[in-house]
Amino acid sequence: MKSHLILRSNPYMAKTDGNGRFVISNLPAGEHVFRIWHERMGYLRACSGRGFVANSTGRVKITIKPGENDMGEIRLSHAAFE
Numbered sequence: 001m002k003s004h005l006i007l008r009s010n011p012y013m014a015k016t017d018g019n020g021r022f023v024i025s026n027l028p029a030g031e032h033v034f035r036i037w038h039e040r041m042g043y044l045r046a047c048s049g050r051g052f053v054a055n056s057t058g059r060v061k062i063t064i065k066p067g068e069n070d071m072g073e074i075r076l077s078h079a080a081f082e
Contacts, residue, residue, distance in 0.1 A: 004039060029066045035059050036074065047076040 006013070012032075014022035036044040036058045043058025050072030052060040062071065 027064055029064050031061060031063045033059050033061050044074075044076055047074050049074040 012024050012027055014024045016022045036047060036054055038044055044054055045056050045058055047054045047058075049060070050070065052062055052071070054060050062069075
């Protein structure tokens with residue numbers, strides 16, 4: 001068995017479903033810093049999506065607008081998993 005415990009000081013986080021999709025409900029509009037993590041790779045450093053590229057600690061800064069927001073696909077190379 002394996003488990004992960006991630007402690008947060010706010011209620012805003014998500015886990016992807018079987019298709020890799022996720023929703024963060026009730027996130028206030030404004031600029032937010034997200035951290036992208038994968039259980040095998042840890043924090044994803046060399047990934048990008050619609051309008052962002054993660055820095056060396058897996059962090060991305062994204063401006064959230066009122067209503068629904070779509071970050072697009074988050075992409076990384078196959079080499080990251082070798």
